[in-house]
Amino acid sequence: MRFEDTPELTQTWLARPRPAPQATTRLICFHHAGGNPSNFRPWLPDLPNSVELLAVRLAGRDARMREAPATKLDAIVGPLAQAIAPLTAAGPVLFFGHSLGSLIAFETLRELRRTGANMPKAFVVSGRRAPGTGRALTLHTLPDDQFVREVQRIYGGIPAVIMQEPELLAMTIPVLRGDLTINETYSFVEEPPLDGLPIHAIGGTDDPHVIPTELQAWKAQTTGAFEWAQFDGDHFYLGTPAGRRWVIQRVARLARIAALSRR
Numbered sequence: 001m002r003f004e005d006t007p008e009l010t011q012t013w014l015a016r017p018r019p020a021p022q023a024t025t026r027l028i029c030f031h032h033a034g035g036n037p038s039n040f041r042p043w044l045p046d047l048p049n050s051v052e053l054l055a056v057r058l059a060g061r062d063a064r065m066r067e068a069p070a071t072k073l074d075a076i077v078g079p080l081a082q083a084i085a086p087l088t089a090a091g092p093v094l095f096f097g098h099s100l101g102s103l104i105a106f107e108t109l110r111e112l113r114r115t116g117a118n119m120p121k122a123f124v125v126s127g128r129r130a131p132g133t134g135r136a137l138t139l140h141t142l143p144d145d146q147f148v149r150e151v152q153r154i155y156g157g158i159p160a161v162i163m164q165e166p167e168l169l170a171m172t173i174p175v176l177r178g179d180l181t182i183n184e185t186y187s188f189v190e191e192p193p194l195d196g197l198p199i200h201a202i203g204g205t206d207d208p209h210v211i212p213t214e215l216q217a218w219k220a221q222t223t224g225a226f227e228w229a230q231f232d233g234d235h236f237y238l239g240t241p242a243g244r245r246w247v248i249q250r251v252a253r254l255a256r257i258a259a260l261s262r263r
Contacts, residue, residue: 001090003052012064013057013083018044020052024259025092027251028084028120029055030101030108032127032236033179034157034172036061046248051255054087056080056104060175069178073107073186080104081111088118092258095123096251098238100183102128106221110191121258122198123222124251127207127235129214130221131188140181144173151176155209155235196224200250204237205230 003016014028015037027047031039037055047053058076060069070076087093097105102125112119139150148169152158158176162168201218203210212230219226229250237243 001086003054006086007083009079010083010086013080014054015057015062016052016054017041018053020049022049023052024050025094025121025255026052026054026087027094027096027255028087028105029053030095030097030105031056032099032101032157033155033183034151034176035098035101038062042244043248046245048252048255050259051252056101058179060178069175071178071181071185073104073182076104076182077107077111081108081115081117084108085112085115085117088112088120092255092261093120094251094254094258095120096126096247097124097128098126099128099235100179102126103131103183103186106131109194109197113194119194119197121261122200122254123194124247124254125199125201125215125218126238126247127203127210129210130201130217132190133214133217134209136184136186137180138184140177140184147177148173151180157236193220194222194224197222198225198227198254200254201226201228202247202250203230204233204235204243206233207235207237209235 017037017040029040037057040053040055043053057064058070059067095105095109105123109123139147142150158172162172199218199222201215203215215228231237231243231246233240233243238247
């Protein structure tokens with residue numbers, strides 16, 4: 001199925017930064033809190049032509065800028081799973097999520113299973129502790145000034161160009177607050193592990209928010225193959241050229257395996 005032939009819902013929830021008509025596998029990427037589809041544009045030069053990258057487009061950003069950002073996970077995973085289902089029915093799909101994106105991807109996988117849809121071929125988790133581990137913060141309840149200070153102190157995730165421009169920062173705060181509301185109010189509900197789905201959990205060696213045992217704990221969420229690994233760097237280790245290439249190499253290997261599975 002060509003992306004331009006997918007339902008309107010699919011093209012609303014997913015951005016395609018570059019067509020890849022010869023692709024044999026689709027990679028659906030879920031960005032971190034406060035992020036947007038453009039976070040994955042730097043991946044394009046290093047991705048093989050056999051992989052078409054699609055980036056999740058949440059409300060409040062990109063072509064959905066006029067929509068209010070979601071504050072509850074349920075408002076995302078239902079329609080997002082419905083948007084993705086035609087793609088998993090058409091051919092091999094991989095999921096990649098970073099930080100909050102890993103959580104959204106995980107719950108979208110469970111929603112796909114609940115609805116009986118075809119499942120992706122693998123799930124790459126990045127910079128996220130396994131569900132049911134760690135503790136939640138309450139940054140989303142803070143006034144704007146304090147909210148920004150604490151986000152920068154704890155995560156350092158707001159780019160300098162946004163911090164230096166009051167108008168850009170004012171546009172970013174509602175989106176970031178919505179994402180952190182989702183993250184900090186999430187309550188994990190036990191369900192059976194994902195049946196046979198390979199999970200690869202990766203992160204930065206110096207990430208203070210995700211320690212090795214919390215990456216390793218993702219093994220409990222699948223009956224399939226599990227691997228974990230770390231690369232030099234902090235929570236945003238994949239923002240460096242070396243970190244990005246390391247991630248893409250792992251994704252490309254999974255894509256080759258996924259493409260073989262359709263033969």
